[in-house]
Amino acid sequence: MRKVVMPGNETIAHAAIAAGCRFYAGYPITPSSELAAEMSKLLPKVGGKFIQMEDEIASMAAAIGASVAGMKAMTATSGPGFSLKQEHIGLACMMEVPVVIVNVMRGGPSTGLPTHPAQGDVMQARWGTHGDHPIIALAPAFPTEIYMETIRAFNLAERFRNPVILLIDEILAHTYEVVEIPEPGEITLEERKLPPSGLNRLDFYTYNRREGDPPLLPNFFQGYNFHFESLAHDEMGFPTTDPEKVAYLARLREAKIEKHREEIWKNEEYLLEDAELVIFAYGSVARAAKEAVNRLRAEGAKVGLFRPITLWPFPEIPLKKAVGARKVLVAEMNLGQMVYEVERVLRRDVATLFKADGTPISPVEFVEKIRGEL
Amino acid sequence: MSYMDYVRTFKLPHSWCPGCGIGTIMQAIVRAFDALKWKNEDIAFITGIGCSGRMSTYINTNTMHTTHGRPLAFATGIKLARPEKHVVVVSGDGDALAIGGNHFIHAARRNIDIKLIIINNSVYGMTGGQVSPTTPQRFRTQTTPYGNIEPNFDVVKLAIAAGATFVARESVTRPRNLEKLIEKSFQHKGFSVVEAISNCHINLGRRNKLKDQITMLRWINDRIIPMNVARRKKPEEIKDKIILGIFHEDKERREYTELYDELIQWAGGDK
Numbered sequence: 001m002r003k004v005v006m007p008g009n010e011t012i013a014h015a016a017i018a019a020g021c022r023f024y025a026g027y028p029i030t031p032s033s034e035l036a037a038e039m040s041k042l043l044p045k046v047g048g049k050f051i052q053m054e055d056e057i058a059s060m061a062a063a064i065g066a067s068v069a070g071m072k073a074m075t076a077t078s079g080p081g082f083s084l085k086q087e088h089i090g091l092a093c094m095m096e097v098p099v100v101i102v103n104v105m106r107g108g109p110s111t112g113l114p115t116h117p118a119q120g121d122v123m124q125a126r127w128g129t130h131g132d133h134p135i136i137a138l139a140p141a142f143p144t145e146i147y148m149e150t151i152r153a154f155n156l157a158e159r160f161r162n163p164v165i166l167l168i169d170e171i172l173a174h175t176y177e178v179v180e181i182p183e184p185g186e187i188t189l190e191e192r193k194l195p196p197s198g199l200n201r202l203d204f205y206t207y208n209r210r211e212g213d214p215p216l217l218p219n220f221f222q223g224y225n226f227h228f229e230s231l232a233h234d235e236m237g238f239p240t241t242d243p244e245k246v247a248y249l250a251r252l253r254e255a256k257i258e259k260h261r262e263e264i265w266k267n268e269e270y271l272l273e274d275a276e277l278v279i280f281a282y283g284s285v286a287r288a289a290k291e292a293v294n295r296l297r298a299e300g301a302k303v304g305l306f307r308p309i310t311l312w313p314f315p316e317i318p319l320k321k322a323v324g325a326r327k328v329l330v331a332e333m334n335l336g337q338m339v340y341e342v343e344r345v346l347r348r349d350v351a352t353l354f355k356a357d358g359t360p361i362s363p364v365e366f367v368e369k370i371r372g373e374l
Numbered sequence: 375m376s377y378m379d380y381v382r383t384f385k386l387p388h389s390w391c392p393g394c395g396i397g398t399i400m401q402a403i404v405r406a407f408d409a410l411k412w413k414n415e416d417i418a419f420i421t422g423i424g425c426s427g428r429m430s431t432y433i434n435t436n437t438m439h440t441t442h443g444r445p446l447a448f449a450t451g452i453k454l455a456r457p458e459k460h461v462v463v464v465s466g467d468g469d470a471l472a473i474g475g476n477h478f479i480h481a482a483r484r485n486i487d488i489k490l491i492i493i494n495n496s497v498y499g500m501t502g503g504q505v506s507p508t509t510p511q512r513f514r515t516q517t518t519p520y521g522n523i524e525p526n527f528d529v530v531k532l533a534i535a536a537g538a539t540f541v542a543r544e545s546v547t548r549p550r551n552l553e554k555l556i557e558k559s560f561q562h563k564g565f566s567v568v569e570a571i572s573n574c575h576i577n578l579g580r581r582n583k584l585k586d587q588i589t590m591l592r593w594i595n596d597r598i599i600p601m602n603v604a605r606r607k608k609p610e611e612i613k614d615k616i617i618l619g620i621f622h623e624d625k626e627r628r629e630y631t632e633l634y635d636e637l638i639q640w641a642g643g644d645k
Binding site: 023025043044046047048049051053054055057058059061062063064065066067068069070073087088091220221222223224225227228229230231238239254258352 | 480
């Protein structure tokens with residue numbers, strides 16, 4: 001392990017290289033640009049490819065193209081660019097192509113607040129592309145965690161053959177902090193499973209696949225003349241409108257994430273044991289929340305924190321277990337998004353602390369809010 | 375080997391209308407593959423959306439049917455990942471020049487070794503016949519019921535200006551010439567553009583007194599003129615003609631993925 005001082009954007013770039021990412025396509029956008037800059041520096045040194053495409057849509061497409069050709073691929077963006085990439089995120093879900101998308105959240109909607117943090121894209125991460133689709137989204141909050149979750153993002157993408165969205169915000173992207181970088185031997189990398197060569201078949205969407213498994217699809221140039229299709233397709237990838245086949249493949253796509261959600265879920269529970277009030281917060285907001293928990297505990301207030309690191313699939317069971325019947329305060333840098341999920345799962349109203357003015361929620365704001373709630 | 379080895383015969387019959395020029399263009403493409411003896415598994419064949427987009431279903435190589443206008447962007451990622459492979463893109467006039475116009479000019483600017491064939495039937499056929507960037511002026515379409523007032527893109531001039539290093543135009547009414555031209559474009563190292571003039575008598579012709587394929591193909595045939603013939607004509611004689619031939623071939627300009635390998639050397643990386 002070695003310690004390096006880096007901002008979150010650079011941390012993700014270094015972690016991506018360590019995870020085996022060898023292709024990056026992007027388009028300049030604040031506050032994610034430094035990530036692309038770092039990738040443009042690092043990738044050629046390891047024989048990888050960096051390309052600045054003509055727009056956000058093209059960079060999402062190029063990353064998917066490189067992935068189909070066998071490379072671990074990534075793109076990064078922020079709010080407006082994330083909106084532009086949505087059609088192709090859906091394409092990657094549909095074709096079941098691994099790819100990692102980093103979204104550095106800034107104030108929105110529209111061009112909004114390019115240089116200020118927000119958490120207004122968490123629902124877009126889940127439902128931004130049209131149609132029903134499975135998705136994984138991770139929201140790390142601490143420097144070393146950003147590094148490790150980037151690696152996990154690639155591992156999950158390759159394992160489940162699905163887009164994985166890594167959500168940070170402007171604060172995490174730009175704050176220089178100490179990152180503990182593990183040695184190559186200390187991390188586990190997931191490599192894409194391919195069908196064995198020489199099979200006389202094309203039905204790779206269902207070949208050796210039980211419900212809950214990801215598909216074993218061949219890479220381009222592997223020897224199979226396989227078809228990747230954006231339209232609803234059959235087991236061989238060819239377009240179909242047969243309701244049974246359409247429904248079956250949609251079910252397989254959903255099931256591969258659904259069945260493994262307990263392995264995908266990851267969260268931190270901080271001082272929950274005797275807590276009378278549980279804060280639900282993620283990303284940089286959770287850091288202010290943690291500080292507030294410490295300050296309130298010093299005053300004798302029994303407060304704890306539930307911090308999801310996996311946002312999607314939503315941690316239904318861990319949240320229910322951790323919270324029980326206790327008071328809950330949901331805090332987000334938006335006007336209330338994940339709160340709908342929390343209320344859905346707990347089946348009751350919760351207290352809220354929302355802010356969407358381009359400034360972070362401070363520990364003081366948490367402390368004042370919670371004093372009023374207890 | 376025969377050119378039919380490049381066709382997924384089990385996916386036939388195809389979905390195109392009887393008399394459509396796409397079939398002719400598809401045959402020219404697979405004949406060019408066969409003439410060059412390219413291995414199926416070494417070819418990536420990428421399409422966008424529209425009637426042209428359906429071709430990837432029928433071509434027996436590594437294929438990908440992508441989104442509207444973006445096949446070149448996907449192809450760019452594929453080519454960069456595996457520069458030693460052949461990457462071919464087929465796109466329509468709406469796909470390549472309207473929604474995909476940005477990707478078209480930038481792929482040309484980079485001079486990345488992708489072989490683009492634009493099937494120009496001057497209309498959005500699959501969606502029922504709306505005006506496209508190449509619909510002739512005065513023509514009626516579903517969305518220009520009183521006639522089209524918009525000027526056209528000249529695909530050849532656009533491609534040359536953007537930086538493509540092989541630019542040519544042919545017509546489905548001359549299938550052998552088309553096949554030879556596509557074969558030549560496939561041998562070019564760099565971004566190549568072949569504009570294949572095609573017919574859509576169903577969704578363009580029927581609204582413009584060209585409602586069957588023979589009438590429409592005759593109409594095309596009356597408007598085309600080979601470059602060597604055009605050279606001997608006065609400018610006013612050919613001002614409404616579609617000139618066919620190779621307009622631009624630049625073998626000097628470096629290809630993008632080759633330059634990228636050099637960049638890796640500059641960075642001190644191993645390829």
